[in-house]
Amino acid sequence: MRRHILDSALRLFAEHGFKGTSLNDIAVEAGCSKASLLYHFAGKDAILTELLTSPAEGLSALSQELAVLDGDQAVEAAVAGYVGLAMRFHLEVKIIFAELPDMLGHPVLAVIPEAVGELADALAGRSEEPRARVTAQMVIGGVAVTVASEVDVARDTMRTELVRGALRTLGHPTS
Amino acid sequence: MRRHILDSALRLFAEHGFKGTSLNDIAVEAGCSKASLLYHFAGKDAILTELLTSPAEGLSALSQELAVLDGDQAVEAAVAGYVGLAMRFHLEVKIIFAELPDMLGHPVLAVIPEAVGELADALAGRSEEPRARVTAQMVIGGVAVTVASEVDVARDTMRTELVRGALRTLGHPTS
DNA sequence: GTCAGGGCTGACCGATCGGTCAGCTACGGT
């Protein structure tokens, strides 16, 4: 039942946003009462927290892996890792990108800015040039939006083209 | 005063989202009463509508320009036009991307899906291949997110690098 | 002086929000 609630909440949050989804909406979708939600979870924020913990941990882990890499290795690992993470958590990505500014108060998401900073740093190949920073941001946003939008292509095609497209954006020679 | 209200609303909508901003918030920011807002505007939706009319028209105009182009001309015009539009309306872009799913009901934004479709078609060089469609979506998202995020670079640097990055993403030979 | 009307406001409204609480049901342990 907890799992059922989380699934319903994930779908609704991704579709209408966190603030755009009421506890009643989730209860109806999950087929239970609003009071039942608050028996299983401390509150609306707790539901969001539980949904976003896993992707946040994944991002945090990726940033740690990237921290010890440099140059081409860092770029390739960053692209592959980020694309994989974004595809695995595409609904969560949609939630985060839609209402990021307000959510950074949540302790679970506190790690995101630094992790994304490390990701951008790796994507930029440790370069401080404005050109590289803009390009890195383009990759981060492009992958996220593409994954969140429902483009009608096979998953492996999507993954392959996201990686290739990101490497092209970064001006990284494709093997 | 109307202008002042619109400026305040634009800033707040971009920062906290449409649903995340109350009429009271706007009134405080604008330095007037909530009732005064509703004297100048028919309602909260009317404020949003007025804010998004101009970028919607710009996007619509761009899509009409693109419709008569093909091949490389279409790609280059699409990239330049979209980057220019996104930079000019970067706050509005942030609003739209944050809560797009719910907003498409508004008549003002009804033109957006088709216009974006045309834009994606031009960016893809009129190709139907999944590869080109994914790439086009990456450009649309990458430019929007980058423009909406506050990357600390000069405006002309940003514009140049966005165009160059987009063309690289599309695999378009740079002149 | 006075009157009309645009700009603006405080007080108020119904609806909906997130959250609380007492109590119901079903069931496993003893």
Add this chain to the structure above:
DNA sequence: ACCGTAGCTGACCGATCGGTCAGCCCTGAC
């Protein structure tokens, strides 16, 4: 047979939401 408890619910709460309304203030026309 009895009880404790986990799962769940309807009824209710205060806060806040978008929106309404009667009326105040100020200014320009006459």
